[in-house]
Amino acid sequence: MAFEPQHRPATPPAQGSDAAALQITGLVKEYPTGTRALQGVDLRIADGQFFGLLGPNGAGKSTLIHCTTGLATPTSGSIAVFGHDAVANYGQARAAVGLAPQDLNLDHFLTLEETLDFHGGYFGMRKKDRRERAAELLEAFSLTAKRHDRTRTLSGGMKRRLILARALMHRPRFLILDEPTAGVDVELRLELWHYVQRINAEGTTILLTTHYLEEAEQLCSRIAFINHGQIVAEGTSAELAATYEVETLEDAYLELVGRKELSRGMVSEVSS
Amino acid sequence: MTAAQIRFTSLLRRECSRFMKIKRQTVGAPLLETFLYISVFGAALGSRISTLHGYDYVVFVVPGLIMMAWAINAFSNNASSILQQKFQRAIDDQLSSPASPLELLLAFSLGGFLRGGLIATLTFGAASLLVDLPVDHPLVLVTALFLVGFFFSQLGVLIGVRAEQFDDVSFAQTFVLQPLIFLGGVFYSSSLLPQPYETLTHLNPVYYMINLVRYGFLGYTEASVALSLSLLALAVGALFAVNLRLFRTGYKLRS
Numbered sequence: 052m053a054f055e056p057q058h059r060p061a062t063p064p065a066q067g068s069d070a071a072a073l074q075i076t077g078l079v080k081e082y083p084t085g086t087r088a089l090q091g092v093d094l095r096i097a098d099g100q101f102f103g104l105l106g107p108n109g110a111g112k113s114t115l116i117h118c119t120t121g122l123a124t125p126t127s128g129s130i131a132v133f134g135h136d137a138v139a140n141y142g143q144a145r146a147a148v149g150l151a152p153q154d155l156n157l158d159h160f161l162t163l164e165e166t167l168d169f170h171g172g173y174f175g176m177r178k179k180d181r182r183e184r185a186a187e188l189l190e191a192f193s194l195t196a197k198r199h200d201r202t203r204t205l206s207g208g209m210k211r212r213l214i215l216a217r218a219l220m221h222r223p224r225f226l227i228l229d230e231p232t233a234g235v236d237v238e239l240r241l242e243l244w245h246y247v248q249r250i251n252a253e254g255t256t257i258l259l260t261t262h263y264l265e266e267a268e269q270l271c272s273r274i275a276f277i278n279h280g281q282i283v284a285e286g287t288s289a290e291l292a293a294t295y296e297v298e299t300l301e302d303a304y305l306e307l308v309g310r311k312e313l314s315r316g317m318v319s320e321v322s323s
Numbered sequence: 324m325t326a327a328q329i330r331f332t333s334l335l336r337r338e339c340s341r342f343m344k345i346k347r348q349t350v351g352a353p354l355l356e357t358f359l360y361i362s363v364f365g366a367a368l369g370s371r372i373s374t375l376h377g378y379d380y381v382v383f384v385v386p387g388l389i390m391m392a393w394a395i396n397a398f399s400n401n402a403s404s405i406l407q408q409k410f411q412r413a414i415d416d417q418l419s420s421p422a423s424p425l426e427l428l429l430a431f432s433l434g435g436f437l438r439g440g441l442i443a444t445l446t447f448g449a450a451s452l453l454v455d456l457p458v459d460h461p462l463v464l465v466t467a468l469f470l471v472g473f474f475f476s477q478l479g480v481l482i483g484v485r486a487e488q489f490d491d492v493s494f495a496q497t498f499v500l501q502p503l504i505f506l507g508g509v510f511y512s513s514s515l516l517p518q519p520y521e522t523l524t525h526l527n528p529v530y531y532m533i534n535l536v537r538y539g540f541l542g543y544t545e546a547s548v549a550l551s552l553s554l555l556a557l558a559v560g561a562l563f564a565v566n567l568r569l570f571r572t573g574y575k576l577r578s
Contacts (some may be wrong), residue, residue, distance in 0.1 A: 082578065114578075117577075117578060120419040121418060121419050121577065122415055122418055122419055122577055122578065123577055123578040124572075124573055124577055124578075141421065142421040142423070143421075145419060145420060145421045146421045148419070150415075150419050152412070152415060154412050156411060156412035156413050156415055156416070157411070157413060158337075158408065158411065158413035158416070159411060159413075160340070160341045160344050160345075161337075161340070165340065168333075169333050169336070169337045169416075170416055170420075171333075172329055172330065172332065172333020172334075172336070173330055173333055173334065173416065173417055173420035173421075173422055174326075174330070174420055174421060175325075175326025175327070175329045175330050175421070176329065177324075177329065217416070
């Protein structure tokens with residue numbers, strides 16, 4: 052990936068804001084079925100941070116992301132993106148966010164180029180800018196040769212790359228990666244790691260959810276554990292290990308989910 | 324162009340691009356279907372019926388066929404497009420953008436409206452070559468067709484948003500929409516029906532739509548033009564308000 056991203060703030064911070072990329076206060080999300088997916092989440096992600104959100108399936112990670120991006124409506128609490136309320140002032144808030152969702156949710160009718168072009172249009176980018184940016188991103192993600200193909204013809208890895216390119220199309224200041232490396236091969240995973248590290252170094256705030264703990268450890272400067280709809284611990288990898296009085300992030304995670312018997316240390320002891 | 328205008332045109336371009344990419348299915352097939360109706364009811368059956376209210380049978384039928392083409396295509400385009408995108412979750416790309424509920428609703432509505440309008444226009448152009456089709460009241464005709472097209476576009480959006488499977492869309496089209504259109508007097512005049520069928524036909528809202536379009540073309544109507552136009556405009560407004568509320572609340576779109 053030879054892409055050199057140009058970061059131009061799509062949305063300036065709100066006046067008088069403390070410039071947190073994401074500030075969530077008392078967020079509750081209850082689905083019509085009665086399931087309470089988020090139970091008063093408080094979370095702050097500073098501008099420029101690479102933040103990891105870890106938790107078991109059903110812990111509330113995707114719901115939190117959906118509430119932030121407008122795909123779910125919060126029951127109560129507040130969400131601010133660079134000081135812009137994500138519900139009351141959704142236009143400014145969403146303009147600052149790029150979402151690479153967990154699902155490969157590409158429109159099968161569109162070509163790769165159209166996918167990026169329409170996405171840029173939804174965010175108000177002008178035609179010339181859209182064309183140039185799409186060409187840049189297709190090149191960066193080694194998709195130029197496929198630009199006129201329909202998305203349904205792509206392999207899983209290519210779809211994953213296109214989804215990341217789409218999330219970056221409008222030059223978001225805050226990138227949300229919801230399990231971006233699920234099901235991709237080692238080579239692509241490492242490529243994506245290098246890429247997101249670089250754009251983070253250049254100023255983009257990143258929120259990453261993943262089930263790969265080594266990924267979070269490698270990439271994130273700060274990590275939060277979420278379980279049963281609540282943030283239960285937050286800190287650096289070392290701080291989290293210390294909180295749970297264990298050696299590694301993995302062991303801290305196993306403590307969180309109540310499966311410490313699966314710890315590599317315990318398994319080694321048993322086998323020896 | 325402002326950012327809002329770029330957003331809206333992009334949303335609309337996406338809708339038009341979808342149906343133009345499968346134009347054999349979305350434009351070709353409905354055109355063929357309409358011509359089959361004209362052939363069967365005009366050339367074959369029409370030769371057995373001399374005139375209806377002073378008009379050649381095929382001329383009497385064509386206005387209803389044009390309206391039917393606009394209505395069914397506007398409906399099915401929007402219902403299918405929204406449901407397909409919901410299935411693929413591709414709609415999340417639009418929903419997580421800064422586009423407002425109004426921009427989203429208008430773009431989804433106009434996609435089907437334009438597809439229906441394209442097919443109706445092509446049908447009108449081709450029918451004009453085959454039969455001598457007058458346009459007696461162009462203003463009423465254009466207003467009526469636009470309102471009918473927008474009404475069925477809105478109905479398609481409503482069904483698409485509510486639908487959870489393709490069967491839901493198919494049910495609405497096959498068991499509700501098509502019977503209402505066919506029994507609304509596309510192929511006949513309600514005055515030819517015995518009671519109680521004539522009265523029952525007058526309870527069908529599509530009957531008034533067909534009458535409006537027929538009046539625009541032929542100058543013949545069996546219902547009050549002013550009242551029909553007013554009620555149709557009210558129905559369009561009400562349906563639009565319902566849909567806007569669904570988009571604002573995110574009903575079956577956002578979780």
